[in-house]
Amino acid sequence: MMSRLSGNEAVAYAMKQINPDVIGVFPITPSTEIPEYFAQYVANGEVNTEFVTVESEHSSMSVCIAAQAAGARSVCATSSCGLALMYEMLYVAASCRLPITLACVNRALSGPININNDHSDSMGARDSGWIQIYAENNQEAYDNFVMAFPIGEHPCVRLPVMTCMDGFITSHSVENIELLDTDVVRKFVGEYNPENYLLKKENPLAVGPYDVSSYYMEHKVLQAEAMKAAKARILEVAEEFAKISGRHYGLLEEYRMEDAEFALVLIGSSAGTAKAAVDKLRAGGVKAGIVKIRVFRPFPGEELAKALAGTKAVAVMDKSEGFSANGGPIFAETRSALYDLQVRPYLINIIYGLGGRDIKIEDFEKVFQRLANIAMTGEVQPVYSHMGERSKEEIV
Amino acid sequence: MIYAKDINEHTPWQDLTPGGEIYEAGTARAFNTGAWRTNTPVFHEEECKHCMLCVPFCPDSAIPVKDGKRLDFDYMHCKGCGICENICPFPAITMVTGGVAK
Numbered sequence: 001m002m003s004r005l006s007g008n009e010a011v012a013y014a015m016k017q018i019n020p021d022v023i024g025v026f027p028i029t030p031s032t033e034i035p036e037y038f039a040q041y042v043a044n045g046e047v048n049t050e051f052v053t054v055e056s057e058h059s060s061m062s063v064c065i066a067a068q069a070a071g072a073r074s075v076c077a078t079s080s081c082g083l084a085l086m087y088e089m090l091y092v093a094a095s096c097r098l099p100i101t102l103a104c105v106n107r108a109l110s111g112p113i114n115i116n117n118d119h120s121d122s123m124g125a126r127d128s129g130w131i132q133i134y135a136e137n138n139q140e141a142y143d144n145f146v147m148a149f150p151i152g153e154h155p156c157v158r159l160p161v162m163t164c165m166d167g168f169i170t171s172h173s174v175e176n177i178e179l180l181d182t183d184v185v186r187k188f189v190g191e192y193n194p195e196n197y198l199l200k201k202e203n204p205l206a207v208g209p210y211d212v213s214s215y216y217m218e219h220k221v222l223q224a225e226a227m228k229a230a231k232a233r234i235l236e237v238a239e240e241f242a243k244i245s246g247r248h249y250g251l252l253e254e255y256r257m258e259d260a261e262f263a264l265v266l267i268g269s270s271a272g273t274a275k276a277a278v279d280k281l282r283a284g285g286v287k288a289g290i291v292k293i294r295v296f297r298p299f300p301g302e303e304l305a306k307a308l309a310g311t312k313a314v315a316v317m318d319k320s321e322g323f324s325a326n327g328g329p330i331f332a333e334t335r336s337a338l339y340d341l342q343v344r345p346y347l348i349n350i351i352y353g354l355g356g357r358d359i360k361i362e363d364f365e366k367v368f369q370r371l372a373n374i375a376m377t378g379e380v381q382p383v384y385s386h387m388g389e390r391s392k393e394e395i396v
Numbered sequence: 397m398i399y400a401k402d403i404n405e406h407t408p409w410q411d412l413t414p415g416g417e418i419y420e421a422g423t424a425r426a427f428n429t430g431a432w433r434t435n436t437p438v439f440h441e442e443e444c445k446h447c448m449l450c451v452p453f454c455p456d457s458a459i460p461v462k463d464g465k466r467l468d469f470d471y472m473h474c475k476g477c478g479i480c481e482n483i484c485p486f487p488a489i490t491m492v493t494g495g496v497a498k
Binding site (some may be wrong): 097158196205207209214222223226241266 | 405407408409410412414415417418419420421423
């Protein structure tokens with residue numbers, strides 16, 4: 001069914017179709033609309049979800065953890081500082097192996113306080129043990145949210161899933177979107193039937209017990225193995241999803257990479273702009289391409305290395321500052337992934353788009369121009385730089 | 397199903413439960429927390445009148461009772477706090493230094 005929805009509406013609609021048992025609710029821009037739309041579905045009796053309003057995001061995630069442990073399928077939505085306030089509980093959800101689904105609408109972290117888009121919120125939570133899937137547009141935001149359930153809930157995985165979309169750019173822009181029939185979605189996600197749960201009276205269960213040092217590490221290895229197993233499960237679910245939607249998703253998306261000499265690695269809505277730049281450059285004979293990372297956790301290191309193997313120069317575009325003084329998080333992962341290649345491309349890192357700073361087709365063209373210069377001269381300095389900020393100096 | 401009795405500090409990660417979940421009740425009974433003890437109560441049965449004051453005062457459940465009589469300490473769970481010695485109206489409990497009753 002064709003429709004026109006904003007990213008937030010699309011996720012709220014997916015939630016309605018899935019009809020989860022519990023939603024933990026606390027508002028924060030730009031994700032507020034998701035529970036707002038969903039509240040209407042609850043009020044209209046279109047879902048029978050328990051709508052639990054709480055006093056903070058720490059509590060909304062706590063609600064989800066308790067409900068999921070009890071055996072209820074739980075969802076949540078948040079952004080920015082809300083996600084930051086959840087951090088403690090994000091780790092608890094992941095380590096208790098509770099497959100909660102969270103819609104993260106990416107927004108800059110304070111401070112200075114800013115409500116616009118970058119990826120510093122979810123990138124800060126990248127090591128919390130959650131699966132992270134990023135959307136380029138509304139369609140992907142909807143599709144990723146639907147796929148999240150059969151991914152996270154599978155017994156081999158049992159991990160919470162964070163589906164991310166860019167605040168305002170995706171969450172508030174209305175785009176054409178193809179929605180699945182509710183029956184099809186419900187059949188696809190199925191019922192949540194965990195083997196053990198707190199309300200299973202035949203079999204008492206303790207969740208999240210204290211771990212002494214002779215057990216903690218083993219449980220962390222179990223968790224790490226689940227994250228490794230998630231990779232295959234994500235692809236399996238994507239394959240099933242293609243059957244009901246006709247839309248094919250991988251861990252990453254390669255755009256015009258078949259013979260690309262120069263490539264960008266990026267995440268989220270900027271991929272759309274970058275694709276337009278690639279098309280323009282390709283028309284002019286430049287062998288440009290992009291690799292859009294869809295799944296950041298688990299990180300598709302081998303797949304990324306394979307995609308970039310034939311290139312001459314690559315710019316990794318990070319929409320968050322890691323303050324490592326050595327480049328952003330996507331750069332760190334990408335550089336590590338490429339280490340095992342026999343012949344490696346030149347690699348630079350550009351931090352862009354912080355706090356909603358716009359990026360245009362021409363900006364991406366400049367990046368490709370720089371990559372061409374690097375390939376010609378071998379001069380990569382500065383390896384790590386920023387783009388789009390007002391400056392007295394310009395990097396050529 | 398993985399049972400708590402089958403798990404110990406030598407169990408490889410492959411045989412542990414996800415998230416450390418425990419699928420039974422009351423498994424703390426099988427877990428030795430008495431190793432934390434730095435002082436140890438000693439029970440002198442001949443002095444004990446079985447008034448049972450020590451039993452509810454024990455913050456753990458380290459004083460077993462059977463047929464109206466208290467038995468010797470459950471050292472697997474006693475933390476050596478000394479409350480029992482303090483509350484005992486008779487010289488039936490004395491504390492000794494160290495984790496082992498001498």
